[in-house]
Structures are given as C-alpha cells and as structure tokens.
Amino acid sequence: MEHISFLVAVVIITALAFDFTNGFHDTANAMATSIATGALRPKVAVTIAAVLNFAGAFLSVKVATTISGGIVNEKAGIHPEIIFAALVGAILWNLLTWLRGLPSSSSHALYGGLIGATVVGVGVNGVNFDTVVSKILIPAVASPLVAGLAAWGATKLAFAITRKSDGKTVSKGFKTGQVFSSSLISLAHGTNDAQKTMGIITLTLVSVGALPKGALPPTWVIVSAGAAIAIGTYMGGWRIIRSMGKGLADITPRQGFASESAAATVILTSSHMGFGLSTTQVCSGGIMGAGLGGPKGELRWSLVRRMVYTWGLTLPAAATVGGLAAFLAEQGTWGVILVGAVLVAGSGAMWIISRRQPVGADNVNDVDADVTPVEVGPAGTPTTPTPASTTVAA
Secondary structure: OOOOOHHHHHHHHHHHHHHHHHHHHHHHHHHHHHHHHOOOOHHHHHHHHHHHHHHHOOOOOHHHHHHHHHHEOHHHOOOHHHHHHHHHHHHHHHHHHHHOOOOOOHHHHHHHHHHHHHHHHHOHHHEOHHHHHHHHHHHHHHHHHHHHHHHHHHHHHHHHHHOOOOHHHHHHHHHHHHHHHHHHHHHHHHHHHHHHHHHHHHHHHHHOOOOOOOOOOOHHHHHHHHHHHHHHHHHOOHHHHHHHHHHOOOOOHHHHHHHHHHHHHHHHHHHHHOOOOOHHHHHHHHHHHHHHHOOOOEEOHHHHHHHHHHHHHHHHHHHHHHHHHHHHHOOOHHHHHHHHHHHHHHHHHHHHHHOOOOOOOOOOOOOOOOOOOEEEOOOOOEOOOOOOHHHHHO
16 A cells, blocks of 8 residues: 555546546446436435445446456556546546436446557556457447347237236236436446446556556455445436436336346346446447337437447547546656546536536436437338427437
8 A cells, every 4th residue: 555646546436536427427327228218216216226236236247357458458657647637538428428418338438448548658558458449349339239139039028928918917027127228227237337437446556566467456445445336326416317218219017127137138248258348339229129129129329329429430520539637647747647637627517507407317318399209211211300309318
C-alpha cells in the first residue's frame, strides 16, 4: 500500500466513479422489461438488481484479467495518468448517452477510453490489438445477434406453447418467471461489468509496482468495485430503462421472459470465457429479438437506428476523448488538474440539463402518445414511420 500515491488514489476513486455510472447506466439491462411489463415495481427492481450485482462481482475475475493483462501491455509503461485519462473518456461518454436515454455500452466506453489514452501515452505497442479483436470487437458484433436470435426463437416457442391458455394466467406466470430471469441478468451483469473496474484498478496498482504483473484483483478491490456498481444500480438510470422497456417495443411478459433468459445465458457464457462483451448490447439484442418474435413483429426502428449508431460511435468517441485527456495529463500536474476539472464540469453540466426533464421511478413507464410501434412487413421493413425521439429525449 506504500506505493499508493495521491494520483493513484485519485485514479482509484475515478475508477469507482466510473463503476457507479456503469451501474445506473446498465440497470436497464436487467430490469427494463420487468418494469415495463409490471412484473416488478421500479424501486423493488433496482433493489434486487443492486444486491445481485454486488453478489455477482465475487463469482469470477476472468473479465478483470482481460483488462488488466489483456487489452493493454503491462510492460509498455502504462502509468496512472493514462488510466485516469481513459476513465475520463469513459465517464463523459456514459453520461452523455444516459442524458440522451440511449442504451450504449459502458464496457466499450471504458475500452475505447483505455485504448485511446494508451496509444497517445505510450504508443500503439501498448495495446494488444489481437485481444481487442478477439475478446471485444468480435463479441460486440456476435453477442447481440446471438441473443436476438435466441430471444426470437424463445418468444415464438412461448407463444406457441401458450396460445390456447388463459391470457391472464399466462401473463401472471410469465411475470413470475421474469422475476427470476431479470435477477439472473443482474447476477450475470455483476460477473461481467463489475470486473471491468476491478481490472482497471488492478492495472493501476500494477503500473506503480503495488502488485506484480499478472496479479489478480485483491479482495478490497473486488468489494469496492462490487459496492460501487451496486450503489449506481440502485440509483436507477431511469432514462435508459424507459428507452429499453418502452422505447424499442411493447414487450409482453412472454417476450420479456424470453429476452431476459436469452441475454442471461449469453452474458454468463461470455463471462466464463473471459469475453469483455457489452451487456447493454446483449440485452438490447434480446429485446429486439423478442419484439420481432411477437405476434405482430413490432419494433420502433427509429430508436433502433439511433441506438446502433451509438454502439458504433462508442469505442472511437471514448478513445478520442481518452486520447485528448491523456495528451493533457502527460503535460504534468497542471494537465491532470485540467482533465479533472473538465470531468467535473462536464458531469455537472449534464446533470443540470437532465433536471429539465426528470425521469424517475414514478414516470419511467410514461411514453408520449405519438410514439407508436412499427409493424414489420413481409420484407422486414417498417410499414409505418414512428418518431421515437420523444422516448429518448426525456
């Protein structure tokens, strides 16, 4: 612990701040559909998610090692200023997409910030691009498609099995099932996303010699990362919950259960394999698959397009901000202070803007009347234009 300087302490605190934003940014992954269908009351849902996110943080450290000893080369001269800059890029992107109600990837924001800051700080040799491709980029493309296809099939199966059953009984049964499937996603989220902050803190400690290269996260790192993401999860992230629960499609309990089960399976499998995938993309893919698998094949394509554009922008945008922050932080103490000031000012400004149209547990399921679902025609194209901007602007 004698290696922990003031700057290292600042980096650790900033990493936990990112973990907090990750929590409220990604609460929607587990609980959006359960809240939208009425399977769980909003506050109950985020409480369950917070507890299980914390528990999930203790189940595995494979994703953490993907970051601390995989994406970047520990021998290339990574130092705390670079990691601080990476976190700034990730946090600002997280807050911007939260403000817009867009379910982007907190994970890819972190990866992008880390890659951009490392390239600027130590050069391209500091990034293991083979790992980036195999454990980040390929899963980023494949995981939402796999989850979507699985959810589509599960939805079709659920409707086929229950087509002659009493509607109210079916709805009640699948709502009960959603309690368990959404809880499983929360547990899976903790095994995947909480580890990313563990990996960042571990990388910081390795960079200053407080831990040997290749070390696993210490217990205090696991506990603090799990607690930070749990507190953030409890705060809600209601804007993104509204977008995923009501913005992408009108999800019924059968569809909600199918999408959650598919997403949880993909996340847990990927965590076991050490893939640093985006739980946001997996869960969004599951919701889209369930929406298309329903009787009418409904999706709000306007929001889908905006969401997919955001996915594509996340890595390069966070990398750009992380790179610029690293350039400033490398100039000395005044650069680090300036980067910190930008982080505080940017975060504060976005919070103030968000207060103009607050979204909370009491109005998370409210959507404007002019937001109507699109029926997908035989060719897979929307037959009715739908303005989804009102869903995500709140």
